[in-house]
Amino acid sequence: MKYGVNEQGYYGDFGGAYIPEMLYPNVEELRQQYLKIINDADFKAEFDQLLKDYVGRPSPLYHAKRYSEKYGANIFLKREDLNHTGSHKINNAIGQILLAKRLGKKRIIAETGAGQHGVATATVCALMGIECIVYMGEVDMARQAPNVARMKMLGAKVVPAKSGSKTLKDATNEALRDWIGNPVDTHYIIGSVVGPYPYPDMVARFQSIISAETKQQLKEHTGKELPEYVMACVGGGSNAMGMFYHFLDDESVKLVAVEAAGKGVDSGHSAATTFLGKEGVLHGSRTILMQTDDGQVVEPYSVSAGLDYPGIGPQHAHLYKINRAQYVSVTDDEALQAGLLCCQLEGIIPAIESAHALAQLEKMKFKADDNVVVCLSGRGDKDLDTYIKYFNY
Amino acid sequence: MNRLNQLFAAKKDNLLSIYYTAGYPAIDTTIDIAEALEKAGADFLEIGFPYSDPVADGPTIQNSSQQALDNGMTLNLLFEQLKDLRKRVSIPILLMGYVNPIVQFGVERFCKMAAEAGVDGVIVPDLPMYEYETLYSGFFKDNNLSNIFLVTPQTSEERIRKIDNLSDSFIYLLSSSSITGGNLSVSNSIEDYYKRVKAMELKNPTIIGFGISNSETFNKACQYANGAIVGSAFVKLLEQDGYMGKISGFVRSIRP
Numbered sequence A: 001m002k003y004g005v006n007e008q009g010y011y012g013d014f015g016g017a018y019i020p021e022m023l024y025p026n027v028e029e030l031r032q033q034y035l036k037i038i039n040d041a042d043f044k045a046e047f048d049q050l051l052k053d054y055v056g057r058p059s060p061l062y063h064a065k066r067y068s069e070k071y072g073a074n075i076f077l078k079r080e081d082l083n084h085t086g087s088h089k090i091n092n093a094i095g096q097i098l099l100a101k102r103l104g105k106k107r108i109i110a111e112t113g114a115g116q117h118g119v120a121t122a123t124v125c126a127l128m129g130i131e132c133i134v135y136m137g138e139v140d141m142a143r144q145a146p147n148v149a150r151m152k153m154l155g156a157k158v159v160p161a162k163s164g165s166k167t168l169k170d171a172t173n174e175a176l177r178d179w180i181g182n183p184v185d186t187h188y189i190i191g192s193v194v195g196p197y198p199y200p201d202m203v204a205r206f207q208s209i210i211s212a213e214t215k216q217q218l219k220e221h222t223g224k225e226l227p228e229y230v231m232a233c234v235g236g237g238s239n240a241m242g243m244f245y246h247f248l249d250d251e252s253v254k255l256v257a258v259e260a261a262g263k264g265v266d267s268g269h270s271a272a273t274t275f276l277g278k279e280g281v282l283h284g285s286r287t288i289l290m291q292t293d294d295g296q297v298v299e300p301y302s303v304s305a306g307l308d309y310p311g312i313g314p315q316h317a318h319l320y321k322i323n324r325a326q327y328v329s330v331t332d333d334e335a336l337q338a339g340l341l342c343c344q345l346e347g348i349i350p351a352i353e354s355a356h357a358l359a360q361l362e363k364m365k366f367k368a369d370d371n372v373v374v375c376l377s378g379r380g381d382k383d384l385d386t387y388i389k390y391f392n393y
Numbered sequence B: 001m002n003r004l005n006q007l008f009a010a011k012k013d014n015l016l017s018i019y020y021t022a023g024y025p026a027i028d029t030t031i032d033i034a035e036a037l038e039k040a041g042a043d044f045l046e047i048g049f050p051y052s053d054p055v056a057d058g059p060t061i062q063n064s065s066q067q068a069l070d071n072g073m074t075l076n077l078l079f080e081q082l083k084d085l086r087k088r089v090s091i092p093i094l095l096m097g098y099v100n101p102i103v104q105f106g107v108e109r110f111c112k113m114a115a116e117a118g119v120d121g122v123i124v125p126d127l128p129m130y131e132y133e134t135l136y137s138g139f140f141k142d143n144n145l146s147n148i149f150l151v152t153p154q155t156s157e158e159r160i161r162k163i164d165n166l167s168d169s170f171i172y173l174l175s176s177s178s179i180t181g182g183n184l185s186v187s188n189s190i191e192d193y194y195k196r197v198k199a200m201e202l203k204n205p206t207i208i209g210f211g212i213s214n215s216e217t218f219n220k221a222c223q224y225a226n227g228a229i230v231g232s233a234f235v236k237l238l239e240q241d242g243y244m245g246k247i248s249g250f251v252r253s254i255r256p
């Protein structure tokens, strides 16, 4: 793969494994084992079976007729919202729990922002009967309360992260600290294409099912495998990387990644990483992150907890730098309006994260016969409170 | 030979190092605290420069780092303060912090400024060996700065050998795989680990850190290594009123 990771864990200038020595044995074990395990026929069979029977894959590729009329192109929605647990996060959680089992791990930790990854992880731990601890920023626990309850019902322990901005980056710090203290029996299920190598590559592989299915489904719909555009929102970047993965080498496919501008990129309340960030190191990889001139991580802001992260995965940083994908941003207001429009035009309540990708449709200039695939990464049930408050329902 | 090498050549046992965060509890006490620690008898010091996301640190050092940042500490300001360092302090000094602020500052410039200030070594827990070797070791060597590597109970013998080869002053042995601020526990398996490392007859001295908080844990650590480092326990002292007057008593309570 032209845009894949090299042996040292780098995508161009980005990636690597910037971890303290305490994490080295864990990460090294993963690095040595992950490809062997996930390419193993037994693993593949179990993974595929669970994706089919438990997650409900393949997720539909839906030709959205009213959107298509409105935007003057063939708009398709890749329905990750219809997965069990309500988002794409389950694809990765299933992959990693099967891997953790094969590594003989007895205890699972995870970080979560919107709670979707936490719910997905709690779910697969229940499925496998493995202890599960989820770190979640205190601020996020308040704004995603239904998901906190869901995780608890699924048997997970939810631990509030009280440091820093009390959001996703701090939950990630706490999970890393837990892993440092539990180096032998614990596997850390990272929820996005971030973290030290091999995580970005491993998570991208588990999410690549999104684009693998899309290619085939698009061919059934249109007779062609390749669309003109593929679009997705980016927090850490896992749904986007899954959506881009099998199109990366097809240079005719334009890749559009949508970041959260929050209250506007210049407002001081934003999470638009490629606009506001610089190269540096965050959570174990060299990437682009929002930071001060002194190298302190800036606290991001977005109405959407899943996009409220100051970095992006290293492969995204690379695709951005070499211009293979276009990185744009959408404000809170634009996303919420787009979420409502999706309800009213298509009868689908999207996650606010996914609504960012939908909002970008307004700003695109399509030709009439363009095929456009948008990753609808999750459903909006968890966001009803936010929608209701915003629109006064 | 920097000051660290001279120290380790002269003294082989019961070495005491103290860690504190620059800019905490007040912005302008960095050198005052170093001076007080030298007078109190510390053998060398680690001055932490704060980072917003210190993943290897427990609540005490996290809090001191956040407070230092709130006080306005930056690497630029720290180097400004360190201009007076060698007028007032003669024991070896290490800087300790995370890689991102150094990358933003510029690794080469960081090494130069550190050397100019009279710093002897650097501890960057999240700077990996591969990147150090391939990208940065030249800057460290040109400036006669030691890069200190960490070893944990889980570090393989092969990797410890590699670390020993890359090190040129001492190796930092973690008392367990943990973040800072825990308690030293000497279980059988930890004792085996210390003995295993000792039996390897490394060319570099070893210093034990993380969880050393009083004379008991200090003495225990010194049975297995050339000395030990006290961090969170000292940072906690700095939280108290009148901490300047308590520094010599604190050092004597660790190593009479």
Ligand SMILES: Cc1ncc(COP(=O)(O)O)c(C=O)c1O
Binding pocket: A087, A088, A089, A113, A114, A115, A116, A117, A191, A192, A193, A233, A234, A235, A236, A237, A238, A239, A240, A305, A306, A307, A351, A353, A354, A377, A378, A379
């Ligand atoms: C529905 C949904 N979409 C997108 C994201 C953002 O994550 P990523 O960028 O890794 O896909 C999240 C994260 O919680 C999410 O829940």
